[in-house]
Amino acid sequence: MEKKFRSYRKARILAPVVAAMAALSLAACEGSPGAGAAGAGEDGGKSSIRLVVAPIHFETAYIAEQQGYFDEAGLDVEIVTGADPAANLAMAVSGEADITTGSWISVATSASKGVPVTVISGNGIVDPETANSGILVNPDSGLKTIADLKGKTIGVVGVKTGSDIPVLQAIEDAGLKVEDIKEVAIPYSGMQAAIEQKTVDAVVPADTFYHQMIDAGYTSIANPVLDYQANMPVTVWTATKEWVAANPGTAEKFNDAMEKAAEFYSDKANIDEVKALTAEVNQVDVSQVDAGNYVPVSVAVNTTTGQAGIDAMEHFGLVKDPITAEELLWDKAPRTSK
Known part of the structure; x- marks a missing residue:
């Protein structure tokens, strides 16, 4: 089942939202708006969620919407375009969003400093064969x-x-x-x-x-x-621990939809549809979309490479008492060590 995107808008990332990162721990402890009512569903979660995507690695979210995978999971998803990792994370902690696109390193840094966030699944990873940065x-x-x-x-x-x-x-x-x-x-x-x-x-x-x-x-x-960093998680789907505790069923349904989206995205037979999607979201002609720029995706988080990234953060003094990759993951998050 294919459909056009529901209208989406740019998130209003204002200075107060970015500044809110300094108070993330306090905000999370006090509870994000609506979190208490979120678990009212019989399956352990709400059916309507607000999802923040980043300027990169956004394709799988739109595929899940366009191909009807969210609908199949019983989810009504509003996709909002976010900004940088800190601002995206702030949106989740403040209750402005339910699930957000986080950077593995950024989320690990925040969690190590006491911000109660958790990774529910993976998305874009570092391509082990092709350079996409330099x-x-x-x-x-x-x-x-x-x-x-x-x-x-x-x-x-x-x-x-x-x-x-x-x-x-x-x-x-x-x-x-x-x-x-x-x-x-x-x-x-x-x-x-x-x-x-x-x-x-x-x-x-x-x-x-x-x-x-x-x-x-x-x-x-x-x-x-x-x-x-080959095969290391780059972008990860992130939520507050409070939200996941209130909505475990929702998180699992979201991951199921993203597994289907990742499979569609990774199938070379669908490359023309993926390129058309990218062009529509970025509002450019499809001729400007280079399929060679796409990175691999994995809903399962690689804990081995993820831990290596956290270890490097500690080596360079970015965190003094880091949590482990396992501690950063939600207990039901898909994972792999290979």
Whole structure:
């Protein structure tokens, strides 16, 4: 059963929402709006949910809507376009959303600091065979290796937030110290302009933004994400522990729908439909959608690679007392160790 998307809107990510991250633990302890009534259903959960998707790896959610997988699961899902990982997580904790797209590293960092959130299933993972991210420089910069970046400035999507961990690992393995290189925060959408204007010496874009810059002629001198995080969970479906406790049946139905969506997405026979979906959501012509940019997805969370990411966070001082990958997962979350 195929249908057009229900109308969706951009989430209003205002400064107060982002600032709310500082008070996430308190907000979660006090209870998010509607959480108490959410478990009224006979199957252990409500049937209507608000789902936040990120600017990347959103296809599976829209597939579940378009192909009727949410309907088959008995779920009425409103899909809302979110923003950065911190803002998306804040929406779930504040009760503005039920399930949100989280970054594995960002969620692990928040949970280690006491924010009561949990991962209910996985989504996008690091492709173990193809580079979808890299350190890019101007082709005439003279920069050829990581070692050449000593004393230089790199634009990353988040400084010491976890997303830059592979870059830090590459820096260390090149014989440099982390402090030998200056990191500045630049959104993916602004990275090409930043390097064109030479406000930075290198940038680290991902997914579509990476491939667009490669096509524009920028040079990749390293692919740290591929080198250090192959098969690691990237985007994960996340909720508060309170919400999952009140809605276990809903979470399981959601995961069932996402399993079907992941299978559809991964089937090469459906690539034209997936590309059309991406074009519709991004409001571009389908000719601008490159199927080579799609990353693998896995509803089952890889606890081995996920734990490696958490260990690296501890190594670089992003967390002092980290939780384990198992502790980060909901007890009914699908998982794998391979």
